[in-house]
Amino acid sequence: MISGAETEIEQIAAALAAQGRRVKRLTVSHAFHSPLMEPMLNDFRTVVEKLSFREPSLPFVSTVTGTTVSDEMASADYWVSHVRATVRFANGLRALHGLGVRKFVEIGPDTVLTGLVEQTLQTEAVPVLRRDRTEVRAAVEAVGRLHLAGTPVDWPAVLPGARPVELPTYAFQHERYWLEETAGVGDVTAAGLQGAGHPLLGAAVELAGSDRTVFSGRLSVASHGWLADHTVGGVVLVPGAALVELALRTGDEVGCGRLEELTLQAPLVLPEAGAVQLQVSVGEADAEGRRTVEIHSRPHDLAGAATAEWTAHADGVLAVADAAPDKYDAPWPPARATSVEVSDVYDTLADKGLVYGPVFRGLRAAWRRGDEVFAEVALPEEAANAADAFGLHPALLDAALHAIGLLQLADGEGMRLPFAWSGVSLQAVGAMALRVRIAPDGRGGATVDLFDEAGLPVAQVESLSLREVSREQMAAAASAARDESLFQVEWVPAVGGSSVAAPWAVLGDGPLAEGGEVFADVDALVASSGDLPGTVVLECPAVEGVPVPDAVRNRLADVLDLVQRWVADERLASSRLVVVTRGAVAVSADEPVDMRVAPVWGLVRAAQAEHPGRFVLADLPNGAGSEALAAGLACDEPQWAVRDGAVRVPRLARAQDSADEASGFGDGPVLVTGASGALGGVVARHLVS
Structure with missing residues (x-):
């Protein structure tokens, strides 16, 4: 003041x-x-x-x-x-x-x-x-x-007459009982690999017949949650500081502790779901001991399968480390330097599309002296505990670069991100706090010197160039990282499971009655003497002689009544009901479906979701008897169909890339139900275009 x-x-x-x-x-x-x-x-x-x-x-x-x-x-x-x-x-x-x-x-x-x-x-x-x-x-x-x-x-003194009460629950209150995904890896040596010993890398392998080494890892917002605190243009972006850390770490493994240059080519975006497979390739040494380094990634779906081709994110050159810089002996804060307000830096950056969460909000203080910027940065407690696992924690290095933004807060420019790094060296590992000096390098970039609180050198960047990135570029990178594959249900041959001993019980009369004891209805079943059978079969033939809507309504009413009674009767808790239809599902694309019984599958699927293990859906060809039923039950699957004497089960599979095969609409008229909704509109526009 x-x-x-x-x-x-x-x-x-x-x-x-x-x-x-x-x-x-x-x-x-x-x-x-x-x-x-x-x-x-x-x-x-x-x-x-x-x-x-x-x-x-x-x-x-x-x-x-x-x-x-x-x-x-x-x-x-x-x-x-x-x-x-x-x-x-x-x-x-x-x-x-x-x-x-x-x-x-x-x-x-x-x-x-x-x-x-x-x-x-x-x-x-x-x-x-x-x-x-x-x-x-x-x-x-x-x-x-x-x-x-x-x-x-002293709450009674603050609020006389008040008493503490339990906090109310809320609609989405729940407890988690499953294990969280972590960034750790198992024993990769069993797969012929070497452990990388780094939070961002899982394994390493030396390629036979050459001096090259490839490091690999898998990144996601689930396994590396702290990366979600680095959002650019509305997407989670792996910071350039993390790519520098990867290059330095892999270079150190092959005796090259200096990163001569690293140029970023494309943003490395983490998808909301799934992950990215990471690969860092270190080339053979030349006559001076220098090696190339390349960083690639490709998206993985939730099942761990690759969903796109490799994308090159950065390439550069590694070299043998040189002598460390001198200790910073000048007074701190620097003499004749003017303090800079930093309390609103992250709000200003957020307005430009650079949104930083707690882990990356490390800028604590800053000063300016002419063209120089000085700053103090530190990791928050939740990230500081992991600092020893890195050479230089990417969040700490990224925070050090936020001081560059102090010179750009009023210039009206958009999002500026690190683009090219030159002369990067690391002198100390595991830092949790840094003192930073940033100065122009004379070539349009900046020199960054990092010291600890005692003035001892931690790292140095001889030249760093920034480049403006548009929101459109970030959106395109996010789209490339996102798994947008189409999936479809395929009926595949079943693998035999536990056998089911005949006879089973059958409700009503029909071709399947020869396989076991027959009961007129569920009341007769529960009223019978002795133990109730573990498997009870109900055949649902199509209602004949009435219009399709009436046939559907009548059949669903009967099945719904039986399913509700089955769930409500505790005497049937150890028995499963096998609902058998004929022609209700299409196992192949050209197979017709009997619409009079197809809705039964939708109804019973809902019951299966609410009561796992209580219901089985089976579809048999017309004329098939107890042998086909026994073959299907032996597979111990919740849903199956028999075709040409073989049991098939539904599995989710990636659809073909061909536009014709993916759409499956052909050239004729198409009826779009629910076309007044958002999805119906999208489908209709697709058909027209």
Whole structure:
């Protein structure tokens, strides 16, 4: 804060604004803590000397001295100097922090000091009052935030008569009982590979007959959730810093610790579902020991199958590491450097399409001195625990580059991402915090020097170039990474399972009655003496002699009634009902379907989903008897059909790439049901075009 004569202050504010600094004029009645207060000091002293003073009973940190004070407060001199002296707020905060204070409460009309506390100490500060809320609401919210932060609260005193209650449940409350996917790998040596020992790489293999090595891995938002905190243009983008980490790691494996150059060719986007297979290829060494490095990926579906061709994301050159740079011995923060506000950096970047989650929001402070930018970056706690697994954690390196954006916040440019890296070397591994120096390299790029808090070198980038990326480019990359394959149901030969001993029970009369005991209906079944059979067969022939809608309605009503009674009767809990149809499903494309019984499959499929293991769907050819039924039951499948004496079961398979085969509409008229909906409209437009 600057205080003084209005004309001089306006000149200073204009100069700061020209440098890109944010300037705000405070609404105050006097220029406190400036020479303009001197004329009133004597009168103020006369009033203050009439007061009685006592030493504070609690430790008190003064913004006059920036340290703890006691008896000096019990004098008029202290309070007179308080009006005129410089406010040492930051010094006072650090003194409190040194005394072990970790929670701060602002007792004032708004949140002016709260932001300053959080910026100075990177700790939470809670305002008691807020301009946009009532006093009671703001105060209760403040106490609640302190309670959540671990501060003991005397709730009966805050809310007299209130009592704690259990939190209510909500519609989607649930518990997870399955194992989460992790980035770990098993024993890849059993497959003839070597473990890569890196969070982004799973295995490595040396190619026979050459000096080349290929490293591979698999990335997804499920296995590497922290990457989801790096969103560009609405898609999850693997940062260029991660590609640099991959190149340095693989280079280190073959004795090349310096990345001479790495040029990014295409964005590496992670799909919302599925994963990408990653491959880093390191070429043979030339006469000077240099090697090429290439990074490719291709999308994988949920089953682990590749769904597209390889895409080249980066290529470069590795070389033998050279000498480490000197220690950074200059004062920190740098002399004559101007502090830069960083609290709104990520909001500004988000407006340009660069959205960073907690793991990548590592920029803590920044300064500018001429064309140089200095910064402090650190990993959050959840990422710092994994820092040792990387050479240089990609989120930490990416955060170091955010300081470059401080020079571009007001230039109106779009999303600018790292494009070409030159002269990248790593001197220390596992860093959790960095001091950063960025300066122009004289070729339109920037030089980046990274040090630890002691000034020892961690990494260096001799030249880094950025390139603007449009939202259209990111959308195209996301589309390429997304698995947009079409799938269809195929009926494949069944593999024999456990055999079913005959006889089975049959409800009603028909060709299948010869296979077991016959019961007129389910009532007769449950009323029979002895144990109930484990398998009960119900044949559902088509209703003859009536229109198709009536035949469907009548058959579904009978099946629905039986299914509901089957589920409700506990005596049938250990028995399964096999619903047999004839011609209700098409096993091949040219096979007709009897629409009078086809809906039975839809009804029973719903019952199967709600009551697994209780129902079986079977479809037999006309004339087939108990032998065909026995063959199907032996496969122990929930749905099956017998055709040409063979049992077939439905499986999901990728549709052919051919447009004609994928659509299957042919040249004749097409009836589109539900055409007034969104999907129907899409299909109709496709047919017309």
